[in-house]
Amino acid sequence: xxxxxIAFLMRHQVxxxxxxxxxxxxxxxxxxxxxxxxxxAQIRMVRSPAGEQVTSSSTVYxxxxxxxxxxxxxTLPDGQVTTVIWCKTRDGGGLSTPDHVEIALE
Numbered sequence: 748x749x750x751x752x753i754a755f756l757m758r759h760q761v762x763x764x765x766x767x768x769x770x771x772x773x774x775x776x777x778x779x780x781x782x783x784x785x786x787x788a789q790i791r792m793v794r795s796p797a798g799e800q801v802t803s804s805s806t807v808y809x810x811x812x813x814x815x816x817x818x819x820x821x822t823l824p825d826g827q828v829t830t831v832i833w834c835k836t837r838d839g840g841g842l843s844t845p846d847h848v849e850i851a852l853e
Contacts, residue, residue, distance in 0.1 A: 753845045759786040766818035784809045793851045807850040829853050
């Protein structure tokens with residue numbers, strides 16, 4: 748664990764099914780994988796990858812290196828199923844800030 752790790756905050760667990768693309772029968776997802784994270788259930792406005800302003804119902808904070816494609820399916824601890832709006836790496840570039848990945852959910 749690096750000195751700037753946020754591992755001590757990882758009190759929640761969500762299930763992620765990575766978005767693999769669309770098929771003739773609808774979206775295709777990868778196998779379900781468990782992700783330790785910090786879940787912040789707070790409504791806020793964010794920009795989608797297409798530049799549209801959308802409402803995010805919650806944000807997941809995960810360890811650096813976590814990759815979750817937009818449109819992936821996420822099951823929250825309470826059983827609610829939602830979709831990833833975007834996934835961004837927050838890297839302090841060597842500063843003493845906690846490096847992490849921020850994932851905005853619909």
